[in-house]
Amino acid sequence: MEALQSGNGTEEPTALRDDVRLILTQKVGMFRSGTDLEEALKQVRTLRERFSRLRPIDVNKVFNLDLIRTFEVEAMLELAEIITASALARKESRGAHVRLDFPQRDDEHFLKHTLAHYTPTGPKLDYSNVKITRYQPEARKY
Amino acid sequence: MMKNKRDSAALAILRYDPGKSTEPHYETYDVKATKDTTVLDALFQILETQDHSLAFRYSCRSAVCGSCAMFINGRYKLACSTLISEIGRDVIIQPLPHMPVIRDLVVDLTTFFEKYKVIKPYVVPINPPPEKEWIQSPKQRSKINDSTDCILCAACYSSCPSVWTGKRYLGPAAILQAYRFAADSRDGILRDRVEVLGSENGLWRCHTIFNCTEACPKSLNPARFIESLKRTATKETLKARIPFLH
Numbered sequence: 168m169e170a171l172q173s174g175n176g177t178e179e180p181t182a183l184r185d186d187v188r189l190i191l192t193q194k195v196g197m198f199r200s201g202t203d204l205e206e207a208l209k210q211v212r213t214l215r216e217r218f219s220r221l222r223p224i225d226v227n228k229v230f231n232l233d234l235i236r237t238f239e240v241e242a243m244l245e246l247a248e249i250i251t252a253s254a255l256a257r258k259e260s261r262g263a264h265v266r267l268d269f270p271q272r273d274d275e276h277f278l279k280h281t282l283a284h285y286t287p288t289g290p291k292l293d294y295s296n297v298k299i300t301r302y303q304p305e306a307r308k309y
Numbered sequence: 310m311m312k313n314k315r316d317s318a319a320l321a322i323l324r325y326d327p328g329k330s331t332e333p334h335y336e337t338y339d340v341k342a343t344k345d346t347t348v349l350d351a352l353f354q355i356l357e358t359q360d361h362s363l364a365f366r367y368s369c370r371s372a373v374c375g376s377c378a379m380f381i382n383g384r385y386k387l388a389c390s391t392l393i394s395e396i397g398r399d400v401i402i403q404p405l406p407h408m409p410v411i412r413d414l415v416v417d418l419t420t421f422f423e424k425y426k427v428i429k430p431y432v433v434p435i436n437p438p439p440e441k442e443w444i445q446s447p448k449q450r451s452k453i454n455d456s457t458d459c460i461l462c463a464a465c466y467s468s469c470p471s472v473w474t475g476k477r478y479l480g481p482a483a484i485l486q487a488y489r490f491a492a493d494s495r496d497g498i499l500r501d502r503v504e505v506l507g508s509e510n511g512l513w514r515c516h517t518i519f520n521c522t523e524a525c526p527k528s529l530n531p532a533r534f535i536e537s538l539k540r541t542a543t544k545e546t547l548k549a550r551i552p553f554l555h
Contacts, residue, residue: 181357225362229328230412233361 168226171237176220180233180240183214187240187247190214195251200267204255211247212289218244249283249290256292257281274304318342318398320351322363325410333410335401336360342393348400349377349388352414364413375462378526379414380406385464385524405467421463424479428487428505435497449494456489456534458527465521465531471514478514479506481521481531488534491541503545512539 194207224237259273260266279294318340325333338359340351349367356363366376370389377388380403382396393400408416465481466472472480479487484506491502506512512535521531 179357227326227328227362229326230364230415232356232364 171221171224171234172226174221174223176222178217178221180218180221180224180237183218184236184240184243187211187214187244191247191250195247195254197263198265198267199254201255201258202268204251208248208251208255211244211251215244215248245290252290253281253283253292272304272306278304316341316343318346318351318393318400320348320355321399321401322355322413323403324363324413326362326412327410342398344392344394346393347389348379348381348386348391348393348396348402351393351400352388352402364411364415366415372526373460375460378405378462378464378467380404380467385468385526387462387526390526405463407473408463408467416463416467418463420476421466421480421482422461424483425461425486427479428483428490429498429502430486430490432490432493432496433498433501434495443495445494452492452494453489455529456485456492458529459485459489459531460527461486462526464524464526468520468524470518470520471516475510475514477510479511481515481535484512484515484538485529485531485534488538491538499541500545500549503542506538507542507546512542515539 190207190210194203218241221237224234225231226234254264254266257264257277258266258269259277260270261272261277278297280297282293282295283290284293285291319337320340321335321337323333324336338355340346340354342351349365349370352363352365352367356365365379365388367389368374368376372387372390375387379386379388381388381391382401385405388402402414404410404414405416408418408421411417459482461482463482465485466483469478469481471478487502487506490496491499491506496502515532515535517532517536519532522529522533525531
């Protein structure tokens, strides 16, 4: 909170929000490619870096929309990085994740849940096994 | 106020911050407004580009959540469903009248929702409840039509002279909600509901002024439901006191 109040930058939190929206819409939609994702990841990281140079944010505790929305932007940027990095690492297509450069499903390597852990330098990706009960994974043939 | 071109508007907003010593006062902002710009859009524009300290409630942006009810050009409106091009490009915005202000356009709804809880805003099943599906015929459902459309925006409550003068009166929104459950074919506590509604701060404080009906941004008619409940309450009370009427 104190860091937000004493910020001496000029970055506008809602401008960063508008930027991240555009980047993810254009490059991290349902149809993705390695080159687009790499570029998006770079851009999202730049936004996170810019977030550390915000203008001062008032920390008044009474219905402070500016503060609430700044927190929201911070979370959005963090999640944007997680989504993009996870999509880049998953070199296969599955469901709504369609990698134009890897059009096939790859159960051998990616029949896994992606887990993202926090580290100070960015999200660390990990995987866990999928418990399959009634429905077996199969190709869409319609 | 300045004369506005077709692509702009001037918003005069009643500002108040209890943390500062300044009295409530108007501040005027010029915003871009096309024919599709809502008052809520304009408020976001001000918040993001002109004044980061502006406070207002919002959530759904599509007139289903009831968060952004305010007093716009002297009318009770939802900011999200009010087009600037339709109300003129000089806009005066005040918080809901007769309500304690938390900050700027945000009012304290604590009492409003306490009164809502009093009427038990949920179906209490008839006893014993049916074992399988609980069928409600279209005819039974039609009894609660409209009353289910209330989004609890508090516009009617804020407009009601009986609320202004009787601070403990349940108010039109809570009573409309009470109707919604009392008239539900699956509800089994009509007697208890009538008890609460017929009490000193219930139904009978309504003097059919119809401000609620005029205020409702969803075009509902709370007064009609209050009147209907007055008839129900009278019948139920008579039935309870005069045994041979059963």
